Amino acid sequence: MIIMRELDDPRLTGLPSITRVKVSEDLATADVFVTVMGTEGKQTAALNALKHSAGMMRSRLAEMMELRQVPYLKFRLDEELKKEREVLDLLRKIQEENEAKGKSEEPSGEDEAKGTVQEEKDEG
Numbered sequence: 001m002i003i004m005r006e007l008d009d010p011r012l013t014g015l016p017s018i019t020r021v022k023v024s025e026d027l028a029t030a031d032v033f034v035t036v037m038g039t040e041g042k043q044t045a046a047l048n049a050l051k052h053s054a055g056m057m058r059s060r061l062a063e064m065m066e067l068r069q070v071p072y073l074k075f076r077l078d079e080e081l082k083k084e085r086e087v088l089d090l091l092r093k094i095q096e097e098n099e100a101k102g103k104s105e106e107p108s109g110e111d112e113a114k115g116t117v118q119e120e121k122d123e124g
Helices: 002-006 040-052 054-064 079-105 109-123
Strands: 017-023 029-035 072-077
Touching: 029 040, 040 054, 040 072, 054 072
Parallel strands: 029 072
Antiparallel strands: 017 029
């Protein structure tokens, strides 16, 4: 909510989505993984804006939550989603190639008829 309501940074053109947060055992740091829609340049700009605002967000979290220690926020682009998307794209491409290959290998009705006639001649 802090990102949506309180950050007024022109570098945040696409709405960043927090995909996961990994907090250290001692609660000293929190790795905040985000995705940002847009080009690589827009993603980098948004990440820099979030990193720049990390101190303010930590202060707001301290006000909102009753924790003895609020972790330092480290923003990172979530590369796992990008990798998942690439794998899915590759699988889709393989499926399309297999479907196209299957269609090109199917014999036409004329070819099947010739094969059947040839088999009958060989047997007789």
